[in-house]
Amino acid sequence: MIQTLDVNPDLAKAQNAEAGASKFCPGCGHGMILKTLAHTLDDLELQEKAVFGCDIGCSLLSWNYMNVDSVQTHHGRTTPVIYGVTRANPGTIGIAYMGDGGGLAIGSQHLVNAAVRGENMLIVLANNTNYGMTGGQMAPTTMPGQKTETTPYGRDCEVTGKPAKGAEMVASIVDPNKAYVARASVSNLRSLRKTFTKALKNVEKGGFSFVEVLSICPLNWITNNEGTWDRLKTMEEFFDVKEFVQREGLE
Ligand SMILES: Cc1ncc(C[n+]2csc(CCOP(=O)(O)OP(=O)(O)O)c2C)c(N)n1
Numbered sequence: 001m002i003q004t005l006d007v008n009p010d011l012a013k014a015q016n017a018e019a020g021a022s023k024f025c026p027g028c029g030h031g032m033i034l035k036t037l038a039h040t041l042d043d044l045e046l047q048e049k050a051v052f053g054c055d056i057g058c059s060l061l062s063w064n065y066m067n068v069d070s071v072q073t074h075h076g077r078t079t080p081v082i083y084g085v086t087r088a089n090p091g092t093i094g095i096a097y098m099g100d101g102g103g104l105a106i107g108s109q110h111l112v113n114a115a116v117r118g119e120n121m122l123i124v125l126a127n128n129t130n131y132g133m134t135g136g137q138m139a140p141t142t143m144p145g146q147k148t149e150t151t152p153y154g155r156d157c158e159v160t161g162k163p164a165k166g167a168e169m170v171a172s173i174v175d176p177n178k179a180y181v182a183r184a185s186v187s188n189l190r191s192l193r194k195t196f197t198k199a200l201k202n203v204e205k206g207g208f209s210f211v212e213v214l215s216i217c218p219l220n221w222i223t224n225n226e227g228t229w230d231r232l233k234t235m236e237e238f239f240d241v242k243e244f245v246q247r248e249g250l251e
């Protein structure tokens with residue numbers, strides 16, 4: 001028999017206590033990212049002002065995860081839906097949540113335009129180096145040599161081109177006086193909370209924030225605990241975990 005706790009003492013106010021057990025696979029990174037985001041919203045008392053949008057992909061499993069106004073969008077369209085909401089309702093803290101496929105493949109033009117225009121919102125992109133929901137196909141972020149369902153011999157960059165580096169791309173096109181751009185990892189949730197804090201403070205000041213989070217997908221990676229964390233380490237060597245753009249005055 002599976003036993004569940006009635007009360008989770010670590011539940012954030014910005015998490016939906018009535019959502020029941022998480023819909024993510026055991027060990028998935030999405031839950032870690034979202035819980036950290038919810039705690040940061042609590043820290044900054046932004047729950048009432050926030051509007052959360054999730055993409056298609058495993059991020060959609062968070063449609064009722066947050067205890068904030070939420071909307072679930074079409075694949076790749078979370079960014080324009082959320083900046084539409086914030087444009088129509090100034091003062092709203094718009095948060096668009098997506099996978100690397102949603103942000104860097106089908107929704108890449110929206111990401112580019114939102115970044116260039118400096119839309120007032122936070123984009124959180126969970127990079128698990130594959131298309132999680134559809135069974136682990138190669139994504140723009142799949143690393144050289146990485147095996148996926150569609151690269152069974154490992155990604156060959158001669159054939160597929162190089163992996164996309166989202167944070168670097170966004171950093172190169174934003175206005176640094178109004179932006180915050182960083183890459184974090186689920187290996188350090190305290191640091192992720194600090195990153196989200198700066199990103200949300202920048203949104204409160206009217207700016208554009210982009211946080212890419214290196215995430216884990218043990219189901220499609222077909223990894224045990226050790227293999228999962230080894231893969232994450234490899235990702236942290238390939239994708240720099242750091243702040244790329246930080247407007248003045250953010251703490
Ligand atoms: C317009 C459209 N094209 C393709 C799909 C199929 N599809 C659903 S989820 C997905 C990829 C999800 O991968 P990612 O965005 O990286 O998120 P993850 O599941 O890894 O969190 C695709 C291609 C779709 N639902 N809609």
Ligand code: SF4
Nearest residue numbers: 024025028058132217
């Ligand atoms: S398939 Fe991967 S990304 Fe999707 S819920 Fe499972 S572990 Fe998470």
